[in-house]
Structure formats: C-alpha cells, structure tokens
Amino acid sequence: MDPNLLYWRSQGQSFFSRLRIWCNLLDPSSLLASDAEIQKARSLLVSGEKPNEEDEHAWTLSLSSVHADSGAVIPTVFRPPALLPISAPLVVASLVPHRGVTPALFWQFLLQSYSAGFNYTNRNSSSEQGQKPSLKQALLVVGAVAYATCAGAVPQIVIHRLGISAVPLQVFFRSILPIPLSAALASFNMYTIRSEESENGIQVFDSKGNPVGISKAAGEKAVRDTALSRAALLGTTAAVPNLLFFFLQRTRLFQRNSLLATPVRHMSAAIVLGLMIPVSFSLFPQLGTIERENLEKELQDAAVDGHLFYHRGL
Template sequence: MPERLKIDEPLWDQSTFVGRFKHFLWVTDPRTCVVSEEALDNAKVLVEQYRKGSEPPGTTLEQIIYAKKLYESAFHPDSGEKQNVFGRMSFQVPGGMAITGAMLQWYRTATAVVFWQWVNQSFNALVNYTNRNAKSPTTTTQLIVAYLSATGSAMVTALGCKYYWTKRASPFVQRYVPFAAVAAANCVNIPLMRQNELIYGIDCSDANGNVVAQSRFAAVKGITQVVISRIVMCAPGMLILPVIMERLEKYRWMQRITVLHGPFQVLAVGCFLSFMVPTACALYPQRCSINATTLEWLEPDEYKKLTNKCGANIPEVLYFNKGL
C-alpha cells in the first residue's frame, strides 16, 4: 500500500530557504485567485476527507495535491475559514503590481501621493488582517483605529518626504517617495492590525501541537519578521524600477508614448513581485519558534503558567504561527 501524503504538512522541507521558497511559490500562485468558490469548497471537503482517510474511491494523488494547494491558498491555517480573495497572499502579485505601479507612475502631485498611499494602505490593512494569527481576535473598534492610524501614517510620511525632497532632492530621488512611505507605513500598519497579539500574546505549542503558553514576545518576534518580509517584498520593484524609468525616459521613443508609462510600470512591478512574493514569505519559517527559557527571562508570569501546566516536562522549544 503506497504511503499516504501528510496532508497538513508542506510538500517541501521548511527548515531551508529553498524548501520554503518552493512552498510559497506553489501556494501563492495567482491563478488560484480565479478558481470558483465551489471548487475551493470542494477542495476543502476533499482535504478533510483525506485527513480522515475517507476520500472517494479512485481519488488520485494529483487530485489530493491540487486540492491541498487550493485549500492552503484560500483558507486560513488557524481558523480554517475562507479568506477574502483580495487579502490572500496569492493576490499579492495582481493587486500589488497594479497599486505599486500606479504609485510609481503618479507621484508628482500631493493629491496623487495621498490617494495612492490611501489605496495601498487600505489594501495592506486587508492583507494584514486576513493573514493575522486568527487565534487573537480583534474588535471592530480596534480595526478601525488601526486602519485610520496606518493609512494616516502612510500619507503623512509620503507628504513629508515629498515636500522635504521637493526642495532638497533631484527629480530622480523624488521617485523614491512611494517606497519611503510604504516602508514606514508597514512598520505601523502591521503591528496595529495585529495589536491584540502584542497585548495578550499568541498561542505557543509544543512539538506535538498542544497549546502550552501564550507569549507577547513571540508576537513581537513574529510581527517583526512579517514587517521585514513585507518591506523586502516591495523593495526591488520600488527601488530598481525608478532607475530603469529614469534611463528610459531620456529616449525620444519613450517620451512619445507617455500614456504607456503607467502600464509599463505595472507590468514591470508584476515581474518583480512574481519572484519577490515567495522570496519574502520564505525568509522566515511560517512555524516560528522561541526557547522556553526566553519566557523565564522576559515573561516570568507566563513561564510560571507553563511550568504549572507541563510540570517537569517543559518543552525546550515553543512553536507558533507568525502569520504572513
């Protein structure tokens, strides 16, 4: 009898960057965004059936793997709920390329800067909420405050950079206003959208998946890694493309087709993101970890709860979902 697929584990080794890259390249495939709701629901059913060993007779391994791909691309790993399509990591390429390309093209006026930063941070807020650690619920009030704070910080940063650089920097340097605003806003947007994790901590499990503690330090570590990943994700497109456009716009043929500059930048950003989305997601393991002794030093109350719960069998390493 052939060995069954471990349906809840990645197909590639997650202890290496290459393994994580292959996994996220597979699971963030933008084509999964156009799969019908019925197909996604059927994929979830098949995965649940396979998990119980009760899949329909004649089901092939290829069908199971494809169902696993659809399930992991569209359903939250903590709650199992279907995610909003615009908030899925698989939508990062089409969504990100359109918004980032627009930010890079229309940055010369304050109105354009404010509008596109608002659009971008609204999109980021949705992505951050969709890919949070779902075991840390957030109230509607907290979400509204987080959204307003994050979008506000992005627009203030963008306008500040624009007015400062307009007087002191060359037109080429001004092209980097969008990246400065996006990087700064990510440092605000993600922690605010996931503030409950920082306030109350996130579930930490032992090697067998049993929840044994809640840690605020784990939340800080996970969110910090997500912030870094998001900045890395957009950096190449927003840093390299201005150099390319600066060179191209010196040619007469490029000056004659200004109407195509926007679409060109959108497509170029798409090329960057197709590679950078899985790269950025793969920088750190999805199943993040901390040493139990860290709690003893930084969160003694939680460590005491851990010792009361586990007794003499305190796990050396605690694991948690860092989000994306």
C-alpha cells in the same frame, strides 16, 4: 494543530522549500475556486489522511484560501494569490512622480487601505476566536491607513508646496526617498494592524501539535518577522526600478527615445513586485519556532524539546 500548519511543518522548514511551495500557491487560477470546492478540499484534508500526489490540488486550495487559525475561507480579494493582481497597479501608481498632491494621496490611500485589509485578514487570530473586532482595532486600522497615506505622499507634498525646482533635490525626493519610505510604511502598516498579537499573545503548540497556551513573546516575534518581510517586499520593489532607470537613462537608446522611460519603469516595478512576493513570504517559516528561554516562565515547562511552535500569519 491545523492541517495547513502541519503541512508547513513537514514541507516548509527551509527557505527554498517554502519558495517552491509559494510559487505554486500564488497561481491566480486558484481564485476561481468556489467556497464549496474549497470546503470540500478542506474536509478531505481534515479527515486525517496523509498528503499524497492526488491531494495536491486540495492542499493548494487549503493553503491559499483557508485561514489556519479559524478554518474559515479567506475573502477572495485578500487571499495570497490575489495580492499581485490587485496590488501591482496600486504599487506602480503610488511610485509614479505625480504632477500634483491629490493623485499621490489618492493612490497612497488605495495602496495602504488594501495593505491594511490584507494584513488584518491574514493575521494570527488564535486569541480572538469567537470575539468580534473591537473598537480599538477599528481605530488602529483607520489611523494606520490615514498616517501611511499622508506619509507616503510626503515627497510629492514637499516638492509642490515648497516649489522645489533644483534637479538634485527633485531626484532625491522622487527617486531616492521613496525607497526607504516604502519599506518603512509597509513595516509600520503591519506593526500597527497586528499590534494586538503582541499585546494579547498568540497560540503556541508543543512538538506534538497540542496547544499549550497563549504567548505574547511569540506574538511579538510573529509580527516582527512579518513586518521585516513586508519591508523587504516594498523596499525592493521601490529600489530596483529606480536603479534600473538611473542606468538606462544614460544609454543612447533612452536618450534618443525618452518616451521609453515611463513604461520601462512601470513594467519593471510590476515584475519586481511579482518576483518578490514569493521571496518575501518565504523569508520566515509559516510555522515559526520560539526558543524556551524567550518564552514566558509559565510556558517554559511545556517546551520539552527546547522550543514551541506558533502560526506566524502572513
């Protein structure tokens, strides 16, 4: 079992312990580390020595920059610490009530493209080692981005194509519909990009960390849990700023200074996104467990402790 997974097994079994770890790992300053520094930290951990306080920086670099299946360094823009700096402006811009359809499609395309790249890079790739990306996977990525881009711009398309001017309908399409839509598209993007994990299965491990086979059931559970966490991330990020704006616009301060509405909405969306990223990452363990009765029959005998472990991905 990879050292990163062993760390999550010993240190990240509760929600609050995972939250504490992620708050540390998401520090953007770790993005400044070179590949040589990361590989050096990795070699220190692979040597088999138990983690101690002196190795804290090495663990941070390994957990935030190295893929737990392949052992390869993750491209900088798709590392977990890069998610907030890159996605924040994209999320904020995609939630803005645009004046036209083209800007809405443009920002949705950028957001969905980055989300697809992040989901694909941080997937469980245990059953794909030594294989090149297939044409099917490429088509899934392109299809997911195209569909999510068009679906994400539906509120703007409906308003402008139908010429909706009624205030209640505009409020519905601009402030209410984007909340479930954002959550659904985030989940859809994850499910589609990582669908091969459900079809081909992922590596499962016994209680001693030894690989015992490939499980489709574990792959389905990994993708489902991660999709739920991504829906919580984007759904909450869309909901809180709209609810906050709804209450603030009734106050005298905002009634006298209507220009405050836009910056407050943008800032609140960025802040909520930043707070929700470590929370969403912590909802489910990185090293998940699947019970014996939920495994394939050929793998049930290997679950001597009643369950097996798997890498959930991110």
